Amino acid sequence: MPVDTRTxxxxxxxxxxxxxxxxxxxxxxxxxxxxxxxxxxxSLWILVGLSAIFFFSFSFYAIVxxxxxxxxxxxxxxxPTVTILMPSYNSAATIRxxxxxxxxxxxxxxxxxxxxxxxSTDGSDKIAxxxxxxxxxxxxxxxxxxxxxxxxxxxxGEIIVALDSDxxxxxxxxxxxxxxxxxxxxxxxxxxxxTVANAKNMxxxxxxxxxxxxxxxxxxTMGKVNGLIVTPGPMSAYRKSALEQVGGFDEKNMTEDMExxxxxxxxxWKIECCTETLVPTVVPDTLSKLYRQRVRWYRGTIxxxxxxxxxxxxxxxxxxxLFSYPMTAIYVATTMLVWTVIWFNVLATLADAAAFVxxxxxxxxxxxxxxEPLALVNTTALLVGASIAVWLVFxxxxxxIAKVKLGPRHVLPALLIIMFYPTLNSFFYFASLYKEATxxxxxx
Amino acid sequence: xxxxxxxxxALLLAVAAxxxxxxxxxxxDDYKYASIERSVRDFTMESDETRLLMxxxxxxGKDDKQAYCEALEANRARQANRGYTLVSKLRExxxxxxxxxxxxxxxxxxxxxxxxxxQQSAARNDCQMQTNSTLALxxxxxxxxxxxxxxxxxxxxxxxxxxxxxxxITLASDLRISPIDLAKKKFGVTHSPAIVINNVQTIFExxxxxxxxxxxxxx
Numbered sequence: 194m195p196v197d198t199r200t201x202x203x204x205x206x207x208x209x210x211x212x213x214x215x216x217x218x219x220x221x222x223x224x225x226x227x228x229x230x231x232x233x234x235x236s237l238w239i240l241v242g243l244s245a246i247f248f249f250s251f252s253f254y255a256i257v258x259x260x261x262x263x264x265x266x267x268x269x270x271x272x273p274t275v276t277i278l279m280p281s282y283n284s285a286a287t288i289r290x291x292x293x294x295x296x297x298x299x300x301x302x303x304x305x306x307x308x309x310x311x312x313s314t315d316g317s318d319k320i321a322x323x324x325x326x327x328x329x330x331x332x333x334x335x336x337x338x339x340x341x342x343x344x345x346x347x348x349x350g351e352i353i354v355a356l357d358s359d360x361x362x363x364x365x366x367x368x369x370x371x372x373x374x375x376x377x378x379x380x381x382x383x384x385x386x387x388t389v390a391n392a393k394n395m396x397x398x399x400x401x402x403x404x405x406x407x408x409x410x411x412x413x414t415m416g417k418v419n420g421l422i423v424t425p426g427p428m429s430a431y432r433k434s435a436l437e438q439v440g441g442f443d444e445k446n447m448t449e450d451m452e453x454x455x456x457x458x459x460x461x462w463k464i465e466c467c468t469e470t471l472v473p474t475v476v477p478d479t480l481s482k483l484y485r486q487r488v489r490w491y492r493g494t495i496x497x498x499x500x501x502x503x504x505x506x507x508x509x510x511x512x513x514x515l516f517s518y519p520m521t522a523i524y525v526a527t528t529m530l531v532w533t534v535i536w537f538n539v540l541a542t543l544a545d546a547a548a549f550v551x552x553x554x555x556x557x558x559x560x561x562x563x564x565e566p567l568a569l570v571n572t573t574a575l576l577v578g579a580s581i582a583v584w585l586v587f588x589x590x591x592x593x594i595a596k597v598k599l600g601p602r603h604v605l606p607a608l609l610i611i612m613f614y615p616t617l618n619s620f621f622y623f624a625s626l627y628k629e630a631t632x633x634x635x636x637x
Numbered sequence: 638x639x640x641x642x643x644x645x646x647a648l649l650l651a652v653a654a655x656x657x658x659x660x661x662x663x664x665x666d667d668y669k670y671a672s673i674e675r676s677v678r679d680f681t682m683e684s685d686e687t688r689l690l691m692x693x694x695x696x697x698g699k700d701d702k703q704a705y706c707e708a709l710e711a712n713r714a715r716q717a718n719r720g721y722t723l724v725s726k727l728r729e730x731x732x733x734x735x736x737x738x739x740x741x742x743x744x745x746x747x748x749x750x751x752x753x754x755x756q757q758s759a760a761r762n763d764c765q766m767q768t769n770s771t772l773a774l775x776x777x778x779x780x781x782x783x784x785x786x787x788x789x790x791x792x793x794x795x796x797x798x799x800x801x802x803x804x805x806i807t808l809a810s811d812l813r814i815s816p817i818d819l820a821k822k823k824f825g826v827t828h829s830p831a832i833v834i835n836n837v838q839t840i841f842e843x844x845x846x847x848x849x850x851x852x853x854x855x856x
Binding site for chain 2: 261553
């Protein structure tokens with residue numbers, strides 16, 4: 194398989210430049226805080242600007258969803274052979290269920306399952322072997338992209354399905370997704386509707402709602418205009434010839450599923466979206482695991498934005514260049530901005546409150562707030578309220594696509610995802626930017 | 638393939654949504670502004686009334702000085718009742734505002750207060766108003782959050798509620814209004830909060846209720 198060397202070259206920063214990068218990120222953040230501190234009303238105008246971008250984005254989704262017809266694939270006369278590649282590293286807790294689900298997938302064509310074990314030490318390779326899966330063992334230099342590329346070289350299928358070892362494919366996944374390749378010979382990949390397998394605690398339920406939106410309404414809508422830039426890591430299907438043409442997965446990239454999506458577009462391939470079946474995957478169950486996952490994702494996103502900056506507002510890349518890529522880049526930038534604004538407001542409010550209490554105590558008064566009823570509802574509340582209403586429409590549309598029912602136990606996660614999650618995600622983005630600026634090490 | 642009409646449609650929809658939202662924000666900001674403007678206008682009318690009373694006093698006051706002074710005292714009591722409440726309302730509404738311009742109404746309010754102070758001072762001289770009454774001129778910062786000013790204002794308000802002979806007038810020390818700057822210079826007001834009592838004594842440090850009540854003759 195030829196290697197696309199352009200994407201393999203990564204800059205190695207000197208220690209001095211790494212420190213300078215970190216300092217630049219911190220100084221930039223402090224400068225913004227200083228600016229807001231001296232001009233508190235700027236935060237309101239920032240919010241207005243962000244709302245305008247958000248409403249443009251939502252409007253685009255709404256118009257595409259309403260006026261771009263659904264493309265219905267038909268079952269192929271001859272089903273292509275499929276190779277399911279399951280990279281695995283120390284996944285003893287989930288691999289049994291993942292392999293069983295992969296084996297249980299019904300398919301009218303020929304399919305093979307290859308587990309690529311990436312030097313596991315927990316016996317997960319043996320579990321897969323006992324279950325009858327073909328296991329390829331890699332030693333030494335680990336990495337999901339490397340494991341997948343290794344698997345592609347051994348694969349017989351015309352279609353490669355990348356399936357995580359903590360993802361439990363539904364029985365009809367192949368039969369629903371593979372026909373999409375028949376819509377157009379230039380379709381290089383088909384994404385699936387990823388959902389959460391372990392929605393037990395609050396954090397998992399929050400992610401469940403997040404996944405519904407990300408892989409439901411938004412993915413389906415972007416699929417209509419060939420605007421998908423991520424082929425979700427838990428499960429996606431690729432045309433093998435497309436992967437071979439673009440040189441396989443980028444082994445130096447932290448989010449190989451996004452990078453391969455962008456590279457497929459760069460080579461003129463299209464990405465379709467199949468939302469007719471739900472693919473449950475295991476998501477982080479603690480904040481520290483979520484932090485680790487998101488920092489990897491967001492570092493990869495920042496890296497890919499830099500790598501593919503030539504796509505920004507470039508009509509040669511159609512809706513990817515004009516909408517999906519710019520919106521992703523803007524989203525990353527604005528998320529960090531929102532985080533700064535939020536924390537500025539939190540810090541300013543706390544500092545104000547402390548000074549207020551101190552001033553009252555100094556004169557022997559009990560601190561008392563005289564709330565001005567007219568001031569309670571302000572422009573911020575109006576803009577945030579409208580954005581939340583739009584977000585709820587996204588969620589409801591996604592729920593309807595997923596054909597699931599949400600109950601009372603999802604009310605609190607929905608509130609938290611609105612009130613708390615953006616702050617958390619913004620923090621993750623900021624941490625990712627810092628780590629990316631200092632080029633700190635990462636591992637799979 | 639790029640479908641231009643999707644982008645144009647999205648742009649139009651986004652512009653419409655923002656126009657509706659900002660229009661609603663503008664309406665609400667204007668509504669809030671109108672409420673404070675109304676209060677300031679009422680205040681202006683009261684000042685006008687006092688000004689006319691004083692003009693009347695100049696012309697005919699000596700004929701029936703007692704009636705003139707009683708009318709002036711009634712006006713004083715009504716205006717002094719406003720104390721600090723309008724200041725805090727103005728501050729809170731301005732903080733929650735995006736599109737209305739409060740500079741004019743803020744300036745108008747403090748100019749009115751300045752005029753009120755002049756009227757009160759003149760009335761004290763003309764009518765030798767009750768010797769037990771106190772005129773307190775309270776200087777605050779309005780462009781930045783001054784918690785000491787807020788706390789001191791709250792305390793003055795509380796004292797005012799139990800001490801009807803206290804006339805409390807608030808002036809913004811940071812708006813560069815020339816007559817207010819002159820008064821600041823006259824009374825040596827260098828920072829806020831500062832209280833000038835009966836146009837004689839200036840106190841700066843935030844005071845406790847007992848200290849302040851004693852200084853204001855409200856103990």
